[in-house]
Amino acid sequence: MSNKLLAFLVGLLLLSALASYVYYRRTVARVPVDAWALVPDDAVFVIATRDHPTLVRHLKETQLWDNLTALPYFQQFEENAVLLDSLTSSRNNLLRFLGRKTVLVSVHVTGPGSFDLLYQVPLNSVREFRQVRGAAEALGRLPRFVVQTREFHNQVITDIREKGTGAGVTYFNYRNHLIASASPLLIEKVIARIEHEGQPSVAADFHNIDYQKLKGVDATLLVNYRQLPPFLNLFFRPELRPSMEMLTGLGKNGLLEMQLAGNKVVFNGFTNPETTRDALHLRLRGQVPQRLRMADILSMRTAVLLHLGIQQPATLRQPMPALPDAAANTALDSVAALLDGEVALCYLASASARQPPARIALAHTADARRMAVALGRLRRAAGGSPSFERVGPYQIYQVGIDEVPARLLGPLFRGFGAGVVVQAGSFVAFAQTSAELRPWLQDVVAGQVWARSPTQVAFLEEMQPLARLSVIMDAQNSWNVLLRALKEDRRAGLLRNETLFKRFPQLALQLVPPADSEQEKGAQYFTQLLLRHPAVNNVAQGAVAAEDGGTLTFRSALLTPPLLVNIANARTPGVLVQDSLRVLHYITPENVATWSDTLSGPVVGPVHRLPVADASGFLLASTNQLYLFDPQGRLAPHFPLNLPDSVQVSSLTPSPQSRGGATRLLVGGGGGNFFLFDTNGNAFPNWQPKRLEFSPAAPPHYLSVAGSDVIVVLLENGYIFAFDKQGGTYPGFPISVGARLHTAAFVEAGPTLQRTRLTVVTQQGERVQFNLSGYVLNRSRISTWSRGCTFRIIPDQEKRSYVVVRQEANGLLTLFDAAGRRVLERRFTTSGEKPVQFFDFGTGRRLFTITEPGPNQVYLYNSKGKQLGGRSYTSTTPAIGARFDTGTNSWILYRTEGRALRRTSVTAE
Structure with missing residues (x-):
């Protein structure tokens, strides 16, 4: 055979292979696999799941997760997942791999006294296919596993078995669809169904039904x-x-x-x-x-x-x-x-x-x-x-x-x-x-x-x-x-x-x-x-009203504003509220109360987030105790922390989270008294209590600068102190701003004491900026002042910017932005102090809320000072929660109205 003819035949062979590959990718592989059609018809149950991060979150909220992970089967599954994480040098690799894929798990009777599960997981990319192959190769290198491949009816099957026990998994890849089971018999049944196309699916009677397109559905079950x-x-x-x-x-x-x-x-x-x-x-x-x-x-x-x-x-x-x-x-x-x-x-x-x-x-x-x-x-x-x-x-x-x-x-x-x-x-x-x-x-x-x-x-x-x-x-x-x-x-x-x-x-x-x-x-x-499970709290599910996205009605009046809790993989936040019976309730993004706990008194100040067992828990204070709950409502070890009977908590400020050591907790004990503990219950010397001559103007700031703790306390007489965790005063402090204070500071964190800046507004309308070296950097006047006039700094929900509120005794309230420009001005009927909130979600999505406690009304304004909704909304607590929904271009308000927690949508203008 001549070299030209040989080269021609080799080229023809390569061209045929390329054409076959292109045909497979463009014609065969693009046809979606009907996973239901691959399930053997002797399935007892078939469970289909899609949004696995949300499913895991709901299992945790219903407290089923802990019960499931206690089962021997799930413990073995978890051990295998940890083993895969160690082989791939990553965490939660399995959950990320499943993501939001449609996964089918079917249950089959495989013997006189046994049953097995069959899993189907789509492979959406070459990277995922390599992950599966890489995990199998990594297991094959471990001495405790045996990895073998065999061919069955033109399909390559991989067996992974543990030496000694024989336990393991058998799997194969069919058109970018991973099919696995502990029973090789089930795998062979699936291959037999592939060979005989056209057999009716186990879900043929429900071919036009997809429950997982509905909101709130966690899984689909075929029986x-x-x-x-x-x-x-x-x-x-x-x-x-x-x-x-x-x-x-x-x-x-x-x-x-x-x-x-x-x-x-x-x-x-x-x-x-x-x-x-x-x-x-x-x-x-x-x-x-x-x-x-x-x-x-x-x-x-x-x-x-x-x-x-x-x-x-x-x-x-x-x-x-x-x-x-x-x-x-x-x-x-x-x-x-x-x-x-x-x-x-x-x-x-x-x-x-x-x-x-x-x-x-x-x-x-x-x-x-x-x-x-x-x-x-x-x-x-x-x-x-x-x-x-x-x-x-x-x-x-x-x-x-x-x-x-x-x-x-x-x-x-x-x-x-x-x-x-x-x-x-x-x-x-x-x-x-x-x-x-x-x-x-x-x-x-x-x-x-x-x-x-x-x-x-x-x-x-x-x-x-x-x-x-x-x-x-x-x-x-x-x-x-x-x-x-x-x-x-x-x-x-x-x-x-x-x-x-x-x-x-x-x-x-x-x-x-x-x-x-x-x-x-x-x-x-x-x-x-x-x-x-019989309800153990005093919550009753309310009906959905026409104007509201959802309403949850309690048997007792709500005392605290709704605290919004960011939840991973959820479009809407969870909510924490406390009622008049001192019961703290957690409400999921689906507007369902999942757990409750009775506290020793009313909640004091805001609720903070602290890590608890690899999750983000809730730190809060009552009048004489400190609580730290995990997301399922269980108290963390050593909690609650009990304070002396003579102490009435007025504020709670945790230290910034750090890798080493327990979080420090700064407790305001009324007047100028402060206590410092950590989450293990250890009390710090010189803080039992730390006594100051005047009352604080606002809760203190707990900062961490270059690895050092800095506790900044603003007093009503205009003096500002900065302490370390041993109770010593930082050089340059105390400083005086020359007038009384009635507000907290706005903090601009920096890498050093000199570059960390704080801004306050005095009751004479002067804005003062200083650093933690004790130097006053800048003074400027926001507005004129008069007798009975008060000034407050209001940061946004992320503490990235702020506005200044000026309120007069005649009910006139004015808002200024950080540059000193007037945003809005309004005169109210009542003369008492009116809580103001500032929400900033970027790109002009700003919301200002003003609550008038007398008539229990809250007013909404946009970044231009225009009132939203054309009316006020009822709120029986001094604050509300708010989120911006980009899909509907609207604000979602969380507010209390007597015994009801309401979620209201207001169109942004």
Whole structure:
């Protein structure tokens, strides 16, 4: 072969390879992968998440994060994440990698006693693909791991296993889509689906629904009810499977949205009805759902309640061998005909897992008198004894016929034998023995029932009022019931996860049929799964008003202005407020109160941010204690710090954050007394207290210059002191500005004492600038002054600029900018001091607020001095919070109005 021909063939080969690559990138790779289509059809659950930083934040706000990280599975996951961080020399690498990608996690039964998870994560760039490959290569270099690759149906699979245990992960990359699982079998199932394109997706019935486009949705959950019994069979004893299969016969599959909010987790969505033969849905189709009216007879001992709200309970009956006595059959039919509205299976709490729980079948009747007669005929037909046991006004009789509840209400109510029966008003109750009915009746007589429990009533009010099926569980009461129902080898797992299980002690799953169109094609059940923790504070969720972005109503008046808390990955801030009962509340950006804590007194001064366990906590003071909370509302170690009984806190100023040593806390103790501590509770000498002759004009400034602490105290008599943390005075101090002071200073930080400058305004209208070397650098007059006139410096929220407020005794208030130019002037009816705030978000986005305490009104002005909104707004505290929304070009105001915390949008002009 000639060299020319060889070169031509090589060039043709390279050109073909380049064309194939371009075709793949431009045609094949650009077609988005349908992740749902790759999920094997035996998935029990599929969870889709997108905004992972927000999801993690919501998990922390609902205090689920700590419970989840305590699970052995998540601890192993966290260890692997830490290992990857160490290999890549970065922190939170996994969370940044997931970012805001759509990630699917599906749950599959992979064996007689096991299940596994399948993960799908998009790879959006070559860099991310290299990250995955680099992590695998780094693990392969570690002696404790074995990394191998193999080919399966033209796909290259990578196995990473730990020596000795065999635990690890198997993954492959399909069109820039990372698919991984601990089970190689699941990976092979995915590859088999790729080979046979066109198979229906597990989410085919919901192809046009994307809940994650909705605001506030944290995740999407797909439930395959047909696969649910085999999955539950991994955990529960085999005798419970028929009941589980019957209850799951209402639905085929369902798609739910998940929202984490405060004290609850809510799943809302729709379920497609099950249409297979003998499905429970076919038996109940067309019946109007009924209310739960048995709250008056449901004991507070109730652990699990299976409630069916149906018009005709007789439709649940299935053929059973006839009784030998025709009269008994007739009496049984008479009792069945009188049942209507609702039936339920109730399990009561048991003292231990070794003791079987009391099991009671409840059914409603519209005609209590006729039902009493029918039950009497049934007992006589069965030859039962006329004797009875009395509990209060109720009489317990022997039935004398086997499985009466199952004969009346179907196989779900099997297992009662020749039990006992009692009629309580318009309800009939069956149990296996009178010992099971006795404690239930005693609670009914004593009024220990759901209808009289504020906690249960609040829970019922959050549930759907009309439902065909309701499964309600109390985690506290059902603990021993679940332990008994679990297989022996699964009980240890429940015991290890007790904290997580009891985090939300109230659970309700409900299926609600469509109101009028159940017979139509495509009709679906509305489905709600509610996990709730009873509210431990005095917050009630308020309705959203027309003018407001959101309103949260409290049971007590709010005393403190709303403190806005910046939250990572959230467009809106969180809020801290305190009510008149001295309870501090934290409200999330979603306007939900997640935690509360009662303080020893009202909050003094602003709330500061300090690091607590790698997070930003809240430092605040009451009249005689200092508190440091983490973002979940837990007190930091050593807190609260207790001050002497004679000290009444007037201010709290923390030192700037530094890498070494604990943060110092400067406490104003009233008058000219100051105390200095650190966050470990150590008291500094010469500060117990530090006494000055005159009262401070404003809270002191705590600065750090070239690694040294500088505490600047401005006194009302015009003297200014600068101290170190040992209590010594810096050279050049004290200095006098020659007139009284009524305001704090504006600080311009510098690298040295000489280049750090502070600006004050005296009560004679003179602006004085000095440095920390004790030299006065500049004096200039802002405005003329008169008797009764006051001047204050107001910095912006970031303390980058300031304005000067001049207020006269006749109600005239004037604002000057830092250059001395008049911004606005307004005369008010009242003459008292009016709090002024200054917000500056750059590029002309300036907001000035003036609060008039007498009429409780706040006025808004823009940078040109023009009033915004054309009106004032009610505010019952001396300050508000504000943020600028660039998307809507509007100001978002956070203000208190009596018991309400309001969020209002005002268009910027």
